[in-house]
Amino acid sequence: MNRFEWTSAGDLAAAARAGSGTVADAMLTQSGQPGTNAVILKAGGIDLLDLMKEGLLSPRRLINLRGIPELGRIVEEPGGALRIGSMVTLAQLAGHPLVRARYNALAEAAGQSASPQIRHVATIGGNLLQRPRCWYFRSLHHHCLRKGGEACFAFAGENQYHAVFGHNGCAIVHPSTAATALVAFNATAELVSAEGARRVVALETFFLTPDEDIARENDLKPGEILTAVVLPPSGPGVRSAHLRQGETDSFDWPIADVAAVLDMDTDGICRQASVVLGAAAPVPYRAKAAQSALAGKRISEDSARSAAQAAIAGAAPLSKNAYKLPVFEALVRRTILSAASHA
Ligand SMILES: Cc1cc2nc3c(=O)[nH]c(=O)nc-3n(C[C@H](O)[C@H](O)[C@H](O)COP(=O)(O)OP(=O)(O)OC[C@H]3O[C@@H](n4cnc5c(N)ncnc54)[C@H](O)[C@@H]3O)c2cc1C
Ligand code: SF4
Structure with a gap:
């Protein structure tokens, strides 16, 4: 890891005056070698220090935000x-x-x-x-599209943890x-x-x-x-849950996760549902068909199952990640039921 300067900002104005750039800009190079002139904001430092230790980012200065009470x-x-x-x-x-x-x-x-x-x-x-976990992105030896290179290595490579929706050109989750x-x-x-x-x-x-x-x-x-x-403010009928599935029972990122937010009336009918899948696409993926399947329905095993099937319709798994679809289907069903039962 290169030497770098360290500044602690005491307030927002001082942090703004520091003239930080984004990590994405600092990592976007033609050569694959990180530039050394960037000024970067640091929060907890977990991802930032990882990128620096991996040799993917080499900033001139870090601006610590820890001292800004607001x-x-x-x-x-x-x-x-x-x-x-x-x-x-x-x-x-x-x-x-x-x-x-x-x-x-x-x-x-x-x-x-x-x-x-x-x-x-x-x-x-x-x-x-934080920046994506794609192992090609995290490798110094793979100068992929997201870092300014000319190829994505995931489509023909090891894509078991990659996206099953919305992977146009890049398949990060x-x-x-x-x-x-x-x-x-x-x-x-x-x-x-x-x-x-x-x-x-x-x-x-x-x-x-x-x-x-x-x-x-x-x-x-x-x-x-x-x-x-x-x-936004939460109404009295709003219930929600989030469930995740890891590859193993470890602290690692999930291979699939789901959040469901249900707005229920006093008769137990779902007025409106918000269902979002994580580790599924390059952005959090809103499962619109699952949301429509729940609107106006009583939440039950049957309605949750129909919504779960709707959630994965239209998925486009890559060569090694079709296993994610039944995982998501089960997780969507369980998350909806868990949300509905949460007082
Ligand atoms: C073993 C392991 C398991 C993990 N599992 C999970 C998991 O299951 N789920 C998950 O979500 N994450 C997981 N993580 C990732 C971890 O949660 C993130 O690295 C961490 O949350 C990043 O937060 P940070 O405060 O350390 O950010 P930093 O590393 O300090 O910053 C991250 C980026 O955000 C920028 N930044 C930070 N704050 C600001 C701000 N206020 N304004 C502008 N830019 C800013 C920085 O410049 C940098 O680019 C895991 C990490 C490890 C090591
Ligand atoms: S999915 Fe492809 S382009 Fe995207 S970060 Fe990974 S290797 Fe790079």
Whole structure:
């Protein structure tokens, strides 16, 4: 790992003045060799330090965001929305009483991600902005499309952990498990530019498909800081759950995960459903057909099974990952039933 400078920003203005670039830009090269002039924001440092140790990123300076108090808070807003500062750790998120009571799927997704040690350091902002796990992307010896090279190695290669939906040109799966739940809740991302301008975007559109930009997983602009994610107010009939399936019972990323958010009326009929699949596509994948299959129905084994079958219709597995489809089918069914039974 190269030597680098370290600056701790005490407030947002100081972090903005530092003039950071994005990791995606710093990793996008023609030669495969990382540039050494980048200034990069650091949250928990879990993914950032991995990339640096792997020789894929060689920044000149890191700007530590840890000392900015406003980024570390969870605050209920006057209308009932919940504002989660980007430096809130996964452990804080999983244990927060309001998150557990009103946004169970998010508490479950955050509380099951990685290991307890990592969850106490990793932040929600860094988690959403971590780079993909594709092993060709993580290899110094494979200069693939996402890093500015000319080929994707996954389609004809080892693609067992890759996407089964939406893999146009690049078959990564989005690496953030919390994103699956946040998109299911229709969360928004709040960003502040280097000039101090604030913009708010739906998280679902903040994440970019390979069609939109093959080198970036999200629309973070150079100099921008992700300050918060905001969850809309939760109604009394909203119930939710998140389930994940690992290849083994370990701390590794899931091979499939699902979040379901159901808005139920007092007779137990589902008014509206939000069903999102993680580890399925380059962005969290909204299973629209499953959502339609649940609307207006009583949640039961039968309706959950129909929705699960609808969720995987249209999937396009690669040569080594068709095994994911029955996993997703079972997981969607179980997640819907789990959400409906959650008080
Ligand atoms: C063994 C292992 C298992 C794991 N399992 C899972 C899992 O199951 N599910 C899962 O989702 N993740 C998993 N992870 C990944 C881990 O959760 C992420 O690496 C971590 O959440 C990243 O957060 P961080 O705060 O450390 O971010 P950092 O590494 O500090 O930052 C990540 C990226 O975000 C940028 N960034 C951070 N904060 C901001 C901000 N506020 N504004 C703008 N840019 C910012 C940084 O510049 C960098 O590009 C696992 C990791 C390991 C090592
Ligand atoms: S799937 Fe994407 S990240 Fe992986 S090798 Fe192909 S282009 Fe690169």
